[in-house]
Amino acid sequence: MSIIVETKDLTRRYGNNIALDHLNLQIPQGAVYGFIGPNGAGKTTTMRILTTLLLPSAGEAWVAGHAVVKDRLAVRRSVGFMPDFFGVYDAMKAWEYLDFFAAAYEIAPARRPKLIDDLLALVDLSHKRDADVMGLSRGMKQRLSLARTMLHDPALLILDEPASGLDPRARVELRELLKELRSMGKTIMISSHILTELAEMCTHIGIIERGKLLASGDVETIMRSLQPHRTYTVHLLSDPAAAVETVRGLPHVLEVRALPDATPPQIEIDVEGDDQMVSELLTRLIQAGTQVTHFAGQVSNLEEIFMRVTEGSAYGGTN
Known part of the structure; x- marks a missing residue:
């Protein structure tokens, strides 16, 4: 299986604070990779480096074979990034929001109407095409943001806390949408500090704590190594x-x-x-x-895996 994301000794410092500490990470193509850790563990920092929004202090990273520091434009063409919160201009309709970003991705005007309609249908927002974005529910905003990440047909989707703040129904809808995207051949990297959000959708997981990667691999292999x-x-x-x-x-x-x-x-x-x-x-x-x-x-769940991996750390157990 080919590797779509790889980091080598990736490090990021903020003054004297180390947000990432020599992170060595690999994500196979076609995986749904759950990036798990408490708030402040380094998840968002990693994602921002992989999407070229933040430079590493040291180390290297590649996305789809492109170096994130030396070949930033090629990386951006390969990645769709969905931050935990996103802003829009006032009085912007859903289709206008997608059209704005389609123009930013240099998608030809003649292609945009059908592309926008197809993406709205994919995320089940066709009925909200002319709705004001600011008037959408939190779950609908998340689905619209996910549609925006798909405009340029990226191979990799990086989703930072996508289920944060969603009600139970919206979480189920998001989970089903991610399954559909994987069936389309997309690789998905999804972060969360709420383990149950990822339990039913991940093929691979990485557990990060205080900037250090404690475990990474397919779920079955990690479970067998722990039990x-x-x-x-x-x-x-x-x-x-x-x-x-x-x-x-x-x-x-x-x-x-x-x-x-x-x-x-x-x-x-x-x-x-x-x-x-x-x-x-x-x-x-x-x-x-x-x-x-x-x-x-008997099948262990992600909470059991996380507690075993972090046993003895400041987050997972005794010092």
């Missing part, structure tokens, strides 16, 4: 004690336990091994006459 074994919950119609004895001592079974008072009867199995080992385990249970109605692995 080498997997735990499976098994629902039964038969005797759980017999099921425990069936799997206890089998290769790759670390521990098995019956869950007291569970309805229906259940056992939990800690398994060390690949999917083939898990399949063989289930086969052994069924061959022994165990009546299995449910067999599923």
Whole structure:
């Protein structure tokens, strides 16, 4: 898989304060990359450097193969940036807002009407085409801003806290829109300090704290590195004690336990091994006459991952 974003020892200082500390980051093309960290961790600073709005103090960064310092124009053609808040002129309609930025991107006037209509349809704002931008709800403003990032058809979308301040319905709508954009082949880098906002949409994550990248990679790999074994919950119609004895001592079974008072009867199995080992385990249970109605692995969420990665840091645990 090709890399669309890469940084090498990226550093940014504000006086004596270090906002980014030798950041080494890679984002694969086609990923939805969740950039996670508390407020002040360095997320926005990273994004502003990647969009050429801020110069690094040291280190290097590339977007779509272009150096952010030496080839700024090419980077800007490759990136659509959505800041956490955006401003507009008073008395500007939604279509006028998009037309203004289309002109800034040097899109030919003849192309603009259809492009604007298509983007408004994509973000479900066709019915607000002639509405005053300042009169739109927060969620509609976010979707309009996202349409603006798409005007020049960038390969990479960088979204800074896009769900901030949105109501639950608007967050669901935004999540579905991001899924649609990924299906269109876009790479999306999205930041948030609210982990649940990213849980259902990210293929990759990076965890940053005090300017240092603590972990980065695809979600499954990070989860496996933090939890080498997997735990499976098994629902039964038969005797759980017999099921425990069936799997206890089998290769790759670390521990098995019956869950007291569970309805229906259940056992939990800690398994060390690949999917083939898990399949063989289930086969052994069924061959022994165990009546299995449910067999599923327990999945860690982003909050658990974040707390494990930051354990011992100033944000995530004890000093």
